[in-house]
Amino acid sequence: MHWFESQLLALNKLADKYVVSQKKPAANIVKSSADMRESRGQFIEAVQALVDNVSKVKGIAACTAYHDGLILAHSKQALNIDAFGAAVQESLHAAQQSAEMLNLGDIEQIVIVGTTNKVAMLSVGPLMLCIACPKHINLASALRQDI
Amino acid sequence: MSNIHLLNTRKSQSSEIDSILRNLMSIQGVSAAAIIDNDGFVTHIHRDSEVNTDAIGASVQVVFGAAARSAAHVGHHGTNMVICENTEGYILSTPIDAGFILALVTQRDALLGRVRFELKETIPVLKKLFSSYLAN
Numbered sequence: 615m616h617w618f619e620s621q622l623l624a625l626n627k628l629a630d631k632y633v634v635s636q637k638k639p640a641a642n643i644v645k646s647s648a649d650m651r652e653s654r655g656q657f658i659e660a661v662q663a664l665v666d667n668v669s670k671v672k673g674i675a676a677c678t679a680y681h682d683g684l685i686l687a688h689s690k691q692a693l694n695i696d697a698f699g700a701a702v703q704e705s706l707h708a709a710q711q712s713a714e715m716l717n718l719g720d721i722e723q724i725v726i727v728g729t730t731n732k733v734a735m736l737s738v739g740p741l742m743l744c745i746a747c748p749k750h751i752n753l754a755s756a757l758r759q760d761i
Numbered sequence: 762m763s764n765i766h767l768l769n770t771r772k773s774q775s776s777e778i779d780s781i782l783r784n785l786m787s788i789q790g791v792s793a794a795a796i797i798d799n800d801g802f803v804t805h806i807h808r809d810s811e812v813n814t815d816a817i818g819a820s821v822q823v824v825f826g827a828a829a830r831s832a833a834h835v836g837h838h839g840t841n842m843v844i845c846e847n848t849e850g851y852i853l854s855t856p857i858d859a860g861f862i863l864a865l866v867t868q869r870d871a872l873l874g875r876v877r878f879e880l881k882e883t884i885p886v887l888k889k890l891f892s893s894y895l896a897n
Contacts, residue, residue: 685874
């Protein structure tokens with residue numbers, strides 16, 4: 615398993631851990647609050663680390679993470695992050711409608727390919743991770759490169 | 762339940778509320794995190810610069826009340842968050858319980874999604890803490 619896959623897997627595990635911490639019956643509110651905060655902190659830190667690492671990959675133009683279409687983490691080179699977020703949310707909404715009609719299940723990935731650039735959107739827990747690159751870049755092999 | 766036990770419970774809940782505000786302050790661009798009561802008084806605050814707490818408390822309550830009323834006029838019941846976008850940053854306010862409001866003041870470089878995500882995730886916990894705190 616290459617670094618991106620393993621980091622994505624770790625991120626999904628942290629997202630699950632956070633959901634579990636939210637659902638735990640709270641006999642001690644203070645402890646459960648502290649546990650939730652810690653799990654959430656670990657998840658967000660891992661998101662930022664993944665965004666930073668992806669943006670170091672040669673050929674990747676930008677990497678961002680959104681929650682409900684609003685920016686949560688971004689690489690230094692990301693431009694028009696608010697417009698990008700709105701587009702992400704709209705794409706997700708359209709994809710969810712199609713997924714429902716076609717019985718696809720929950721959305722895992724959306725890829726939009728234009729004549730010059732392309733964007734991959736990956737669902738990670740409650741967030742969407744977006745990776746932008748020029749059209750000719752093979753994202754799968756680019757993300758296999760060591761950073 | 763003994764008075765000492767109640768006192769200890771309140772102390773640990775109050776200290777957890779402080780930890781929550783400290784955690785919110787650690788988010789990039791957040792310059793103040795405050796809890797405001799129904800009358801517009803600040804009950805808890807963490808800030809990285811001098812701010813007029815009385816003015817913040819009163820204005821957050823007024824703005825939130827106005828937003829909730831305008832939402833009600835268009836048939837939207839239950840205001841979950843009010844976001845003021847200003848030239849220098851944002852003010853986000855979210856209701857907790859019994860008229861208490863959590864307000865965050867941020868600078869322009871704050872990541873709105875990050876701050877909003879943290880607020881949305883924090884509110885259910887704060888609601889539980891407050892209902893237990895107010896019940897004791």
